Amino acid sequence: MSRVGQKHIAIPTGVTVTPSDDGIHVRGPKGEKVVPLRAGISVAVSKGEKGGSEIVVTRSGEDRFQRSLHGLIRSEVSNAIIGTTEGYQKILEINGVGYRAAVTGKQLTLNLGYSHPVVFDLPPGIDISVEKQTILTIKGLDKYLVGQVADNIRALKKPEPYKGKGIKYKDEQIIRKEGKTGKK
Numbered sequence: 001m002s003r004v005g006q007k008h009i010a011i012p013t014g015v016t017v018t019p020s021d022d023g024i025h026v027r028g029p030k031g032e033k034v035v036p037l038r039a040g041i042s043v044a045v046s047k048g049e050k051g052g053s054e055i056v057v058t059r060s061g062e063d064r065f066q067r068s069l070h071g072l073i074r075s076e077v078s079n080a081i082i083g084t085t086e087g088y089q090k091i092l093e094i095n096g097v098g099y100r101a102a103v104t105g106k107q108l109t110l111n112l113g114y115s116h117p118v119v120f121d122l123p124p125g126i127d128i129s130v131e132k133q134t135i136l137t138i139k140g141l142d143k144y145l146v147g148q149v150a151d152n153i154r155a156l157k158k159p160e161p162y163k164g165k166g167i168k169y170k171d172e173q174i175i176r177k178e179g180k181t182g183k184k
Helices: 064-085 143-154
Strands: 016-019 023-028 031-036 041-047 053-059 088-095 100-104 107-111 118-121 126-131 135-140 166-169
Touching: 016 041, 023 064, 031 064, 041 064, 053 064, 064 143, 088 143, 100 126, 126 143, 135 143, 143 166
Parallel strands: none
Antiparallel strands: 016 023, 023 031, 041 053, 088 135, 088 166, 100 107, 107 118, 126 135
C-alpha cells in the first residue's frame, strides 16, 4: 500500500477543488491550477472527520504502475493546493565582482562576467524580483516550474569552488578548495 497515497488532503478555507474527467481543478486566492489524472486513479472530495472537506485519492488496481501513480497524484494535488494558497519561492544569490541582475518586463538580464549580458526569458506563471542587484526571488504557483526555472538560471554560471563566484541557492553550501601554493 502506498503510504503517501493513503493520506487524506485537508482543503483549507478559500480553496475550491472540483474533480472532472480531464483532471482536478484547484482554485485558490493566488490562482488556479489543473492537475491531470491518469487512468485507474480517482479523486473524490468528502467530508472530513473534523468537519472540513478533504480529498481522498484511490486507485483501481494493485499492479506496480498503479501503486506508483497513487502517491504521485496525491502529492501533485497537495502541491497544487499549497501553490494556490501560499505559492512557492526559491531564492538565488549572485556572488562575484560586477555580477548583477535586472528584470525588464518578462526578461531577466544577468551580467555574469561574460563579454555580453545574458538574457533569460521568463516562462508564464513565474515572477522574479531582484533585491540589491544580487538576490533573485523566484515565485510561482507550480512547485516544479519554480524549481526548474531556478535551476536553469543557476546553470548559467554555477558557483566555482575556489572563490565561490557564480549563482547559488541561498541555503547552499559551497565546498571551497585550496588554491595552488607556490614552490617552497
